[in-house]
Amino acid sequence: MSRNNLRRRALPALSLLSLAVCGGLRAEVPATQNDWGGIGLLQTPTARMADEGEFAFTASHTSPYTRYSVAMQPFPWFEGIYRYANVQGVRYGPEWFSGDQNYKDKSIDFKIRLWEEGRWLPEVAVGARDIGGTGLFSSEYVVANKRFGSIDASLGLATGYLGSNGGIANPIGWIDEDFKTRPRASSDITQAGKFGLRYLLHGPVGVFGGVSWQTPWEPLLVKLEYDGHDYDDEVRIGRLEQDSRINVGLLYTPRPGVRITLGWERGNELLATLTLRGNLKNSPRPTRWLDPPKPPLRSEVARSADASASPKIPADATGSAPQGADAEAIAASNNHPLLPGHTWESVDVELRRSAGFYVQKVEVNDHEVILHGTQLKYFYPTEGLGRAARVLDTAIDPSVDWVTLEYTRQNMPIAQSSVSRNALNAYAQGDIDLREMARHVEVNPPGSSREGEVVYEGPKGRLFDYHVSPGLNEIIGGPDGFFLYQLTANLHTSLRVNDSTWLTATTAADVHNNFRKFKYDAPSNLPRVRTDIRHYVTTSDVTIPNLQVTTVHALGRDLYGMAYAGLLEMMYGGVGGELLYRPVGQRWALGVEANWVKQRDFDQKFSFRDYEVATGHATLYTHFGDDGRVQVATSAGRYLAGDWGVTLDVSRMFRNGVVMGAFATKTDVSSAEFGEGSFDKGIYLSVPMDLLLPRSSQVRSRLMWHPLVRDGGARLQRKYSLYSLTGERDSHFYLDNIEYIDP
Template identity: 30%
Template sequence: MTPRLISLRSPGLALLLAAATALPARADGISSYGTPGLIDMPSATATDDGLLSWTTSHLTGHTRNSLHFQITPRLSGVFRYSILRDYFTTGDLKDRSFDLHYMVRDETAHLPALAVGLRDFGGTGIFGAEYLVASKHFMDDRLTVTGGIGWGRLASWGGFRNPLGAIDDRFNHRPGFTGIEETGRVAFNRFFRGEAAFFGGLDYQVNDRLRLALEYSSDAYTEEVARMGFEHRTPLNFGLTYRATQNLTMNAFVIGGAQAGIGFTYVIDPRNPHFPGGIERRSPALLPRAEIAAQGWAPDDIDSTRARLARGLGAQGLAFESYAQEGAHARIVLHNGTYRTDAEALGRAARVMANTLPEGIEAFEITLAAEGLPTTRTTLRRSDLEELEHAWDGSWQSFVRADIADAPGRLPPDPGVYPRLDWSLLPYFSTALFDPDNPLRVDVGAEASAQYRLAPGLSLTAVVRQKAIGNLDTSTRTSNSVLPHVRSDSAEYDKLQGPQVTILTADYLFRPGANLYGRLSAGWFERMYAGVSGELLWYPAESRLALGAEVNYLAKRDPLSRLGLGDYRIATGHLSAYYDFGNSFRGQLDVGRYLAGDWGATVSLDREFDNGFRIGAFFTLTDVPFDEFGEGSFDKGIRFTIPISWISGEPGRSTLQQTIRPVLRDGGARVDIANRLYNEVRGSNANQLEHGWGKFWR
């Protein structure tokens, strides 16, 4: 029996604080809204590409929590969760919103940088605003001068007639927010509409730690004054920022001459793990060919060769499944369950082969297998390894000389490889976010998983959870959805006491032909759905594009029964396209039928760094009208995948995952299936191997 680690699912935002990474000094400030800016006002600046930051700011009765990501060097986005105490006569307002900030042009010696932005363009509109802003640095970049024009909330103080009205009279009027059913929609008819106002300010870097800011704000906090007793006396705001560590800055500010506030910003760089080079076990150095010859290994003694090879690969944490030898050509099938990049597994396997195979064998053919399913076949020459091991460009040269091709078939497994049992016992974290009664609910417990591999591609999987502590079962909110309750009553599944079987499936992964992958699955896929599923994927070894099709027949599980099924049945299916855009961006389009019987499409875009840290966003539009969907109008969210190796430096394929949806409703919902083909096989695709080939000689 082999224990193994599996992916962990836990609260994503807390996990971002798990490891502090050294960052270069930031040249510009972060506003209380979590975006590049002064205090409340934005600036025409940007953080470093790929930087991720969490900002919390608090005024009397008013708290903003903002997650900012520099998507590209010019474009950044924000997800914000705000709490406004006693905003309604019935209680607090708990608001979710999204921002976008785009650098139109960079600063030059004579001209300022220019940026355009949208605040709260897909929420309730409480913070809804648009702006055009310019910034210029002086005094060796210590002083930043910013000025801009704003609309919406950024025109609530000192407003004047919209200059865009000269182009079209429609710019003179800004439609108001009509009700909760409008939340989540992108209100194009409000952008840059209504009155406009000027704002600006100064930002001065006193030293490496202290920054001072003064701004003229065009935000009058109109609704807070009217509803919450908020005081606003002047458009002048004052603030200071103190950088406590490389990652943490503390903020203090005065808004409107009457409200004092505090906050902090915590920053991490996904490109910069805690242990940049990793702390893997020592890799084997190549032995001289003469030393191999001196061992006197008989080329025809296959059993001895296989035993040496198995020991060597096992010492590197690699699972050896098959071996064959034909003249000077040796072939193996390998499962990489240890290293995040398959390129590192290939490099270590090739060196083990060079050190354990008779000296007359010149070509090494390594077939990578995912769950026993052959994916790609890489052929390396022994002489190339010997030549390039210490070459200054050895990684690139070894990739150029490697022959990477599709592997529609594989060697039969060696005796004793199948069947085998893998198991794990790990903690789990499960979260429910943004319940108006309690914004964060968490369960913590133990998760036992077992996978019995009967043959290549054929396995039985079981996952059982036992809650230890938590409050997910305390939710009393009931669904008001007019659609079938395919997700909106998910809180009911937290109330079952005792061990819960979350996954119990039989899966068969196979290769129907060249460049094709197939999957058949049956059983209990997740805590809410059971059924049968079939999938076909076309994914050539060197292609950026993959195409897939999936069909499912599903039954909703009984929330109060461990394995029982309810009455709801549904057939779903999707056609999918996956594309690697390069520059670490990967897109996905899924078109088909969803769990509530609605038809539509999901668009996803992820940025995945070479170390495996992934940040993405998605949205789904179906034939369910926005009003019928309910609050949020359509399904959307952001998601994180953080490799454990990014934090610990230890080799491993386990991850921490979190998806954040502003609201969970029934439209656009899909069943969760653990081993969808694209994610299973893409790591060994030639393009992905190239991304990670720098680890070949680790």
Template identity: 55%
Template sequence: MTRTRLFAAGALAWAVSGALHAQDRVTQSDWGGAGLMQTPIARMEDEGQISLTASYTSPYARYNLSMQPFPWLEGTFRYMSINNRAYGPADVDGDQHYKDKSIDIKARLWRESRWLPEVAVGFRDIGGTGLFSSEYLVANKRFGSFDASLGLATGYIGNRGDFENPLRLIDERFATRPIISGAGQLNATSTFRGPIGIFGGVSWQSPLEQLLVKIELDGNDYKNEPQRNNQLQRTPINLGVVYTPRPGIQITAGFERGAEAMVGVAFTGNLRNARSVAPLLDRPVVPLADHASRGVSNPGSWPALATALQREAGLKVSEISRRGRELIVTGEQQRYFYGAQGVGRSIRVLDTGTNADFDWFTIAHQRVDMPIAETSVSREAFADYVDRRIDLDTFARSVEIAPPASQRREVLYQAPFDRFQAGIGPGYKHVMGGPDGFILYQVSADASATYWFGRHTWVSGIVSADVLNNFDKFRYNPPSRMPRVRTYQREFLTTSSVTVPNLQLTTAHYLGGDLYGMGYAGYLESMYGGVGGEVLYRPFGERWALGVDVNHVRQRNFDQRAGFRDYDQTTGHATAYVTLGDAQRVQANVSVGRYLAGDIGATVNVARRFDNGVTMGAWATKTNVSSATFGEGSFDKGIYFSVPMDFLLPRPTRARASIIWQPLVRDGGARLARRYALYSLTAERDRNFLLENLDWIDR
């Protein structure tokens, strides 16, 4: 065999070995989202993936948060620092660099097949300043260890303008791209307008599994950069390598424009597949009793059983009753995030603590003493499932979820009323993206307490003491043409080191049927106090609900202790809650009403909820205030994700951790941040609250 053939055989073996390692690997671009370096690709990350990336290519530093709520949809929020441009006048903004915030969306049109490539359409900077706005169509096809992409773009990605826009034949306006006139608009007037640039490239999975090589043709020639910030481009070819030292970390280095080095890092993880770490320090499950060792039920044992339910299952019992061979325990689950886990732990305690007189155990769920729903489990079927004599589907047929029952029951035990609870924990606040610093933060020690006047009425409060912050840098107040309902943020955060962000009297009641009501008064949030009420109509087991809240509030003093300022407003909304889909559940909320600044409009909030409780969502609010009056941003919007704290703490808890990324805090579209809401308090009325994680019932 000649040397040439040996070399060809070796090269083929090398390429094939790379193909066997990670053919489906997707990595983040400089701009966030699946891509090469400067350009996007048609590929998508796995459903539920979240990526936080940072990259630098002079003069741009980019910080991106990308989420994959659906297999076919990718969303990215970006914060960019343009390091050779000033944020504003030096006497106001100091030496801060110019900041730009934007949102991207990419949707897959179809998957790759044997003959057809994968194809996606995307929009960059769709809701930001529009400085870097672009629209594109891109296709990807794999060839062994190589993944090739080719795309067409208008706007920033295609600024080289390789050929004229063919849509000009339909309308001459498509020939040129207008300059964006308003920050934060949807940029609809420029969509798909202007010359078209070609972009694309190849990623190659090397035989070293951790190493991916990228080569791309950039569609931008950098001769029309925003703010007249044109850059030298010696070649449109960009080169880069991605090193993955361990799953979840990507380190990128490259050479772009033939003139600038590029470095980047990405931290990735899949929230859809995340699982609780709470079992690490959780109490061991109570073993089921055999028939001979089951407890003896007598009046003296019911208090002990209630205590065991609180200790072993996190169920705070208010009443135990019976109806024939059914034992009903009424109470509130205070420990376990997954409803099925709380029910399963309770069934184990009841099985060991009662005699053979009972065939069914029912947990009557309460929240703040309001009856929400009832979950009934066959004692025999539960034991068969735990011992794996039946599978989960068979067991599910012996689980009944129903609205609160009105049958007569024999009361066996009523728990004494516990009027006072208190606790202390950490608090955190931050402001991101202002001229005074990339992140301004505060860590606090928060003490909370609740006193119950009755089973439906309580007073609750929080005292927050500053521990650590960098708010001494916080000097900027954004301009506003509206009542300053939120843009006094700096004053509220910096005036006092000890605050009372919440102190309110609340009463909540089940009004019968499917109706719930709540009233409240006091310091309702850090900036506002007042009085208000809410009514919720939530039919049991349905995918929809309707709610109305009305509040009259006054702005609080900046020190967040006692006293009010001279601004007041009546605010409130009618909200429709709708759950869509089964395999891919989407929660859509639409609220219509008056906001804190007196503007009238609507908020649309759409979130994907995964079976493990993780949500990824976005919201947008548009009111009767013009973009010019609203100011930078044009309308209120943001993205967020929320995870059960079980993922972060080694002990079980019902709490959630939410991360909100809001481009700008402005006065338009601002809502009252109430501490309690009836929709979340009545979560167990959704049958899927239990059934979507039924496999947790024996954990």
């Protein structure tokens, strides 16, 4: 390309950048979403990032494309996006197969900030769009941003879709000629996945960029950009008219969580975008009006009775023993350390009601009450500890200062947490601050406390239990229909065999579904370990997704074991076991699981098909960061199709328990054998229901965006895992939320 032609193509972008110099000195320009759901202008990304913890849903339309995107900001420097693009006027397949459904393309994007803006240096980020999929919109880019008062200017270079207008020879082509060209992507679902990552950074380089202007009216933002994409050869569409490479839009924010954009793109098409956003990191808890009121502390009872003094933390932390008639009454009751008018049975009832703690036994030593049992109500363990201490505070002798909960799961000791009653009283009155309060809370391995006298044993749990719940099975983005679903009524039953062993069963009855549209069995070059999903969800109206016996045991101070057998999930039954080594307070754990399974018949009853396989993995769990809230789970082993490989799962948990994560699996199956998508991957969001409901709950709501169901990299979906059963061993999460000790 001639130098004059190159200058002519780059000049509009450079001119837009120069406009920034004219910006007035106003408030900082906010980072807002583009048509594709990520932070950017209209068609193009910028180097800016949303606030850490932000979650945004964006729907946009510029003919012939309608895009639905979910964006998450797990770190200040990282943005992840999952998207469906609807291509208007292009059918997914023959009418007998997919009806009048338009073609859908699934894609995942990411963007990484290299450094933040300085006085002279711009903010710079690199990113990739539509990675590892069909490659219809795949692109790689580097982009820089600089603010000039009320104007934020961006300028970027891209290969692939974003830079398809080209104009600059790929510099990597000087090293390898292969990088100079980039093949055209295909939307043929039988060829999808062959594009993949093979052509990353391939092809000519194009320029893009623009400016955002924060108007004097704060809710209104003006966007102007130079689009570096060439619309002459859109996949399965052909040429789209482009009268101008300059796009313009107006973004209006009627309220903090809503953004609306109207614009004009390609010089001939209307743009409309709606973004709904919120910050999950800072999401406040709703008022807990359905929770029982907090039991009063002895200091609060005394204050309400016009006591003359409030308790302080004694230097020796022993409190003061009752005198005179009170001491004689306690001694006469032969029930030390309970105060007159209380029994362990009444304390047990109140612990269940107010603290959600189910007592197995109670031990007492000179200065401590140790409650062995399970906490089943409060998401934040410190809240359960604080409430248990409140229940005991008015029921036991003040000379016993420490309250300890020893958490168990199916008679398997997990960890201990302890709190000083005197400190809790002082904190509730404002005599000490939260930092001082934290010094009087401990998390230790089980059995750390000095043994005491067993003064009470709680009733055994119910031998048989059951509950009914709704269920939803869904398949999103397939050629048969964009959203296929099944609503079920599920009966869950459990039978306790002994303290460590139990039998569980789930029976699901179909209530309503649209699976009649489900006709497509994806092609597979591997054993059909997952792609027979259509048959499993359409064969029977009543199924048994799970029926298994499970036993767990503590094999040492930090070592746990589990064994299980039965119908382990909707597609497989068999036997297996797991070992987990998880030291309390450490930032790592190691688990190993092994299974022999056989494929179930499509009706999900008690018969099996011929396919069987031995599968299992070793998983290293590690936590990183100053607060330990970045978890990396690396699993290596054999998958259901007999392939060997590694799964990498990276997640960020915020202090309030919200988790944003992504996973990818690569095995010895080639991209061609795997099929569409090239390799297994997905992103997920897990939100505690405690942040959504007016009552406390330990339940999580999990949203998973898994682009495709394929046979490569498929794992057994086990009902229980030792890592989740031993969650109280995470002392970082425990102490991160110390403020809930007395909210």
